Amino acid sequence: MAAGILPPFDPADPLGIDDLLDDTDRALRATVRAWARDRVLPHIAEWHERGELPDVRGLTKELGSLGALGMTLDGHGCAGASAVQYGLVCLELEAVDSAVRSLVSVQGSLAMYAIHRFGSAEQREGWLPSMAAGEAIGCFALTEPDHGSDPAGMRTRAERDGGDWVLTGRKTWITNGSVASVAVVWARTEDGIRGFVVPADTPGFSASDIRHKGSLRASVTSELVLDGVRLPAAAALPEGRGLRAPLGCLSHARYGIVWGALGAARTCLETALDYARTREQFGRPIGGFQLTQAKLADMAVELHKGLLLASHLGRRLDAGRLRPEQVSFGKLNNVREALAICRTARTILGANGISYAYPVMRHMANLESVLTYEGTSEMHQLILGKALTGLDAFG
Incomplete structure (x- = not known):
């Protein structure tokens, strides 16, 4: 690009974070985004309201065909993808619903990872190929x-x-x-x-x-x-x-949450932006009012700061340099901020924010679980507190 000529501002990527991705990363993201949009999005509000995930085995096989199951593992039919690529998949799946990302996370980052990391050759060969294909859950x-x-x-x-x-x-x-x-x-x-x-x-x-x-x-x-x-x-x-073994699996799963929670936040921000541009009160779109713009700006800042953090942690994981305390840092910040983004989006939508005609309340409710599982916010605060002070406040 010639000096002095800047690319246009992109509201969907205000910091230009996509510059950190290569063509393979973007292609994988596009594939998973299209699958989630076509296969899950038209039905997820109804599934959520009914409290069920129909054809979970069929969905799991489709996710296996995408290479999304145990995708950072090597061999046994696993994709051997980068940590950043796995994070992008988690983000796109949770942008539709946390339940879908949870299915993938538990399958790959917990069950498959445990067998791959701690299992025997017979256990790995006996289970991982069918789990990677989604034939076994x-x-x-x-x-x-x-x-x-x-x-x-x-x-x-x-x-x-x-x-x-x-x-x-x-x-x-x-x-x-x-x-x-x-x-x-x-x-x-x-x-x-x-x-x-x-x-x-x-x-x-x-x-x-x-x-x-x-x-x-x-x-x-x-x-x-x-x-x-x-x-x-x-x-x-x-x-x-020993307890280190399952806790190591949890740390691996928490990394996916660092990305995934931002998918829910992104959907809520996009919904709020669209609503603010089209919803009129007092004779003009509510996006033209200062307080609404302040909310949208703060939401965008926290979302994209979280994406930078997730990307940084992913590259550390790919380099073999990611510590458990750093995963706790990411999980604590990104889930907490994602939930705040969803709650703010709900206020922009007003009464419509609680309707399942919009995805905001569903994502907001889901993130209440994400805030708790794989370690509550309080547990991650104590993990970081111990790392910062050298003093153990557990118990």
Whole structure:
């Protein structure tokens, strides 16, 4: 570009962040955006209102064909994509609904990642190809009814019986639980916490959906019961020992949330902008009033600051330099700001903001769950507080 000639200002990309992407990144983003727009967007408001995700297995296979499942993993049918590319996929999926991004996140960043990182060669080859293709759905069972933010207190037990393991306990708030072919279950043993690969058709394993949710209504959320589930010794994840193992999986999943939450925020900002340009009060569009413009400007600033943060963290992850505290930084900031953007968009839409004719209230409600899962804001504040001060305020 000749000196002194500037590109036009783009309201959708005011900072020119797209300059940080290459052609492959943009093509992948466009593919996933088109799929989400054509396959999910026309139906998601109804699915959310009904509290169901019809044909979840069909959707999962389609996501597998896009390479969106376990996409940063190498081998076994996984795409081996960059962390930035995975983040872009999470953003585009959550721009339609958090439930769809949650399905992908739990499948790839939790269940598949745990098997890939901590599993045996037999476990990886036995499960990852079918999971990458979306033919098998996975879930990640850590949270219990009485132990959410404190997984070290889990009560689910795995006891040896001859050459077998026998698992007994309950897990709750498990995404994909009732549709899963396999569950990665974390349990307490006499030697500490360990992970197990549990086929869903194992006797004693059952899952039931959690109903009457006010958030993530289009997501399959379940309670798991393990009633004397007998597994061979080979079901244990060889490297899945200690609490560091499941927490490492959670850190991997949190990274996707850093991007995904901004997708919900982007949709709400776009909705508010369109509404402000067309909704007239006092004889002119409300976008012409100073207070409305101030809101829109603040929303855009926080959204695109969040995108810069997400991009920076993604490049650190690709370079092998991303620390868990930095993931907490991203999750804390981006989800909190995304929720604030959605709430502000709701005020611009006025009474229409609570109608499912618009996506704002749905995204706002969904982000209340995203704010909580994979570590509450308070937990990430304490993680950062400990890193900043060197003092442990947990407990």
